[in-house]
Amino acid sequence: xxxxxxxxxxxxxxxxxxxxxxxxxxxxxxxxxxxxxxxxxxxxxxxxxxxxxxxxxxxxxxxxxxxxxxxxxxxxxxxxxxxxxxxxxxxxxxxxxxxxxxxxxxxxxxxxxxxxxxxxxxxxxxxxxxxxxxxxxxxxxxxxxxxxxxxxxxxxxxxxxxxxxxxxxxxxxxxxxxxxxxxxxxxxxxxxxxxxxxxxxxxxxxxxxxxxxxxxxxxxxxxxxxxxxxxxxxxxxxxxxxxxxxxxxxxxxxxxxxxxxxxxxxxxxxxxxxxxxxxxxxxxxxxxxxxxxxxxxxxxxxxxxxxxxxxxxxxxxxxxxxxxxxxxxxxxxxxxxxxxxxxxxxxxxxxxxxxxxxxxxxxxxxxxxxxxxxxxxxxxxxxxxxxxxxxxxxx
Amino acid sequence: xxxxxxxxxxxxxxxxxxxxxxxxxxxxxxxxxxxxxxxxxxxxxxxxxxxxxxxxxxxxxxxxxxxxxxxxxxxxxxxxxxxxxxxxxxxxxxxxxxxxxxxxxxxxxxxxxxxxxxxxxxxxxxxxxxxxxxxxxxxxxxxxxxxxxxxxxxxxxxxxxxxxxxxxxxxxxxxxxxxxxxxxxxxxxxxxxxxxxxxxxxxxxxxxxxxxxxxxxxxxxxxxxxxxxxxxxxxxxxxxxxxxxxxxxxxxxxxxxxxxxxxxxxxxxxxxxxxxxxxxxxxxxxxxxxxxxxxxxxxxxxxxxxxxxxxxxxxxxxxxxxxxxxxxxxxxxxxxxxxxxxxxxxxx
Numbered sequence: 237x238x239x240x241x242x243x244x245x246x247x248x249x250x251x252x253x254x255x256x257x258x259x260x261x262x263x264x265x266x267x268x269x270x271x272x273x274x275x276x277x278x279x280x281x282x283x284x285x286x287x288x289x290x291x292x293x294x295x296x297x298x299x300x301x302x303x304x305x306x307x308x309x310x311x312x313x314x315x316x317x318x319x320x321x322x323x324x325x326x327x328x329x330x331x332x333x334x335x336x337x338x339x340x341x342x343x344x345x346x347x348x349x350x351x352x353x354x355x356x357x358x359x360x361x362x363x364x365x366x367x368x369x370x371x372x373x374x375x376x377x378x379x380x381x382x383x384x385x386x387x388x389x390x391x392x393x394x395x396x397x398x399x400x401x402x403x404x405x406x407x408x409x410x411x412x413x414x415x416x417x418x419x420x421x422x423x424x425x426x427x428x429x430x431x432x433x434x435x436x437x438x439x440x441x442x443x444x445x446x447x448x449x450x451x452x453x454x455x456x457x458x459x460x461x462x463x464x465x466x467x468x469x470x471x472x473x474x475x476x477x478x479x480x481x482x483x484x485x486x487x488x489x490x491x492x493x494x495x496x497x498x499x500x501x502x503x504x505x506x507x508x509x510x511x512x513x514x515x516x517x518x519x520x521x522x523x524x525x526x527x528x529x530x531x532x533x534x535x536x537x538x539x540x541x542x543x544x545x546x547x548x549x550x551x552x553x554x555x556x557x558x559x560x561x562x563x564x565x566x567x568x569x570x571x572x573x574x575x576x577x578x579x580x581x582x583x584x585x586x587x588x589x590x591x592x593x594x595x596x597x598x599x600x601x602x603x604x605x606x607x608x609x610x611x612x613x614x615x616x617x618x619x620x621x622x623x624x625x626x627x628x629x630x631x
Numbered sequence: 632x633x634x635x636x637x638x639x640x641x642x643x644x645x646x647x648x649x650x651x652x653x654x655x656x657x658x659x660x661x662x663x664x665x666x667x668x669x670x671x672x673x674x675x676x677x678x679x680x681x682x683x684x685x686x687x688x689x690x691x692x693x694x695x696x697x698x699x700x701x702x703x704x705x706x707x708x709x710x711x712x713x714x715x716x717x718x719x720x721x722x723x724x725x726x727x728x729x730x731x732x733x734x735x736x737x738x739x740x741x742x743x744x745x746x747x748x749x750x751x752x753x754x755x756x757x758x759x760x761x762x763x764x765x766x767x768x769x770x771x772x773x774x775x776x777x778x779x780x781x782x783x784x785x786x787x788x789x790x791x792x793x794x795x796x797x798x799x800x801x802x803x804x805x806x807x808x809x810x811x812x813x814x815x816x817x818x819x820x821x822x823x824x825x826x827x828x829x830x831x832x833x834x835x836x837x838x839x840x841x842x843x844x845x846x847x848x849x850x851x852x853x854x855x856x857x858x859x860x861x862x863x864x865x866x867x868x869x870x871x872x873x874x875x876x877x878x879x880x881x882x883x884x885x886x887x888x889x890x891x892x893x894x895x896x897x898x899x900x901x902x903x904x905x906x907x908x909x910x911x912x913x914x915x916x917x918x919x920x921x922x923x924x925x926x927x928x929x930x931x932x933x934x935x936x937x938x939x940x941x942x943x944x945x946x947x948x949x950x951x952x953x954x955x956x957x958x959x960x961x962x963x964x965x966x967x968x969x970x971x972x973x974x975x976x977x978x979x
Contacts, residue, residue: 303761305763305766352960355963359762360909360913360963363905363906363908364959366905367905367959367960370902370956371953374953378952379952379953513898517770577782584774585778585779588773588774591768591771591774592768592775595771596768599760
């Protein structure tokens with residue numbers, strides 16, 4: 237189907253089903269029960285799942301296939317957000333021109349940065365992209381204030397022109413369909429919300445996922461893998477690898493721009509902190525956590541990180557006391573003292589630790605973990621030997 | 632002329648910090664072949680050594696002085712630092728006053744230990760892994776260190792003043808025959824520059840004139856052969872890592888009076904230090920030092936009003952924010968191995 241082989245078609249249909257039914261899957265607990273805080277089925281979080289999914293899928297096309305580790309992808313996300321908000325300010329709240337422009341702007345931006353950064357490889361490339369991203373961040377804060385509104389962040393004001401607005405709605409919309417409108421379905425104790433913005437992002441995410449599948453299976457994708465495996469040998473065969481890496485860089489930059497545009501479409505704001513290098517680090521983590529070089533990995537990683545970020549940030553001392561109340565006081569207080577460091581505002585600490593643990597013990601990410609477990613149970617020893625430690629897992 | 636001299640001085644103190652951090656980065660990269668994204672965190676740990684020592688020295692015993700009253704008429708609580716009760720009031724106050732320079736003595740063993748633990752506990756396992764993994768794991772470590780410091784010291788900058796004796800400014804121009812008051816400069820920044828010159832000199836002398844340094848240099852050139860000669864090169868490299876950590880830590884200790892330390896100061900310096908290393912030439916120690924000072928001075932020149940307005944006239948406003956990155960890009964495009972990098976080393 238659609239130029240995919242049988243296995244990929246199955247995977248694609250699986251992803252479609254999961255995203256379509258996400259409002260149900262994410263809300264397994266009744267709304268009033270004690271477990272309701274583990275529900276993730278509210279619009280804001282689900283939108284973040286798919287938006288960061290797009291970002292990570294794009295990053296994976298560069299890092300997973302070519303092995304070029306960019307530390308500056310947040311710059312494209314930020315550029316996309318700014319472009320989208322400018323479209324809201326100048327034209328109207330319709331998100332179509334905003335998203336188109338954000339992809340184009342991020343694409344152009346990544347052509348410039350990629351053209352220079354890709355002259356070097358390895359760590360030089362990482363440092364160069366990092367420097368570019370920090371430069372964009374510094375510029376967004378200071379020099380480009382007329383474009384970015386500096387520290388305040390860019391937003392839509394009442395006196396903005398909005399030439400095409402007419403009588404259109406006052407919130408971001410897709411030809412009249414407002415992004416924030418949500419249909420709530422109550423089934424007994426359960427409550428499910430179906431949000432227009434989520435489904436809009438989800439459709440784009442599916443398109444992005446499909447494209448990335450096609451890229452993975454194409455001769456172009458094969459060439460990118462060859463670059464990762466042994467670039468020197470590729471050069472010796474008389475091929476110039478730079479156009480291929482540049483194409484991969486620009487594609488992933490455009491994915492980041494799309495994610496930035498969608499972020500602004502859900503909530504018409506854009507700030508420089510989206511470009512900071514810790515934001516770039518986050519998408520690297522998502523991709524690695526899920527499994528770089530695999531199709532499903534980045535989506536899985538993005539969902540995992542955003543879900544736990546949300547859950548961990550919500551937990552505070554009183555919640556912990558509620559959980560461990562059955563323990564003797566001494567043990568309870570000790571345990572809570574330890575856990576406290578990792579939850580609430582300590583989420584970043586958990587993130588850093590997770591980062592280290594994954595890189596140390598599971599460089600192939602969750603997908604590799606799944607493969608290892610599967611191999612252990614099926615007792616398939618021969619496969620394990622042929623698979624190198626760094627071979628992309630789950631294929 | 633005096634304006635130019637002032638800008639050079641301005642650049643020197645920032646340049647010193649860049650040079651010291653970049654020196655450590657290059658030392659680690661040259662010996663162990665590891666790209667250490669946690670080096671900024673080491674700089675920050677150094678700065679917080681100064682903060683910690685200051686806190687330790689000002690631990691006080693509280694007594695109630697019946698003779699003095701506070702504004703509500705209650706007897707006033709008097710805090711006497713233990714240092715003062717042990718060494719007498721005058722000496723005690725002097726020690727507290729000089730806590731930042733004293734922190735150097737405190738920071739050296741701490742930083743050596745931190746470096747040793749870091750290398751043996753984590754970095755050691757990453758020699759054979761791809762550079763991307765090294766970058767990622769040290770990046771994770773940097774986040775962890777930063778968050779721990781944030782948890783215990785809070786998110787706000789903590790003021791750590793320089794000793795009173797070094798707090799004023801200094802008429803530097805007179806030394807060079809300018810009019811008095813033409814070039815006046817804060818004394819501590821001159822101290823910082825002198826201190827970092829001393830540290831840089833010490834590191835180079837150590838590598839150049841001791842047997843240990845000779846072995847390390849040999850190991851940088853050809854690790855395998857040195858190992859085959861029956862020398863335990865790994866142990867020396869571990870110590871080199873400790874020295875690099877100590878250099879970054881000392882840079883941090885002495886930087887605290889210039890900018891009050893906060894938990895993300897390391898990250899702010901790290902990116903620029905990497906740029907410095909790249910411009911100087913990956914793996915070249917003199918290159919790192921030279922590039923550090925050059926870029927520091929360049930940055931301060933770009934902040935001059937005359938230069939700024941010139942660049943604004945050709946549509947490049949706020950050149951001081953981006954000058955370092957621009958220079959790095961130009962250097963990388965025209966001379967990929969950096970200013971003093973050897974031909975063929977990391978030129979891909």
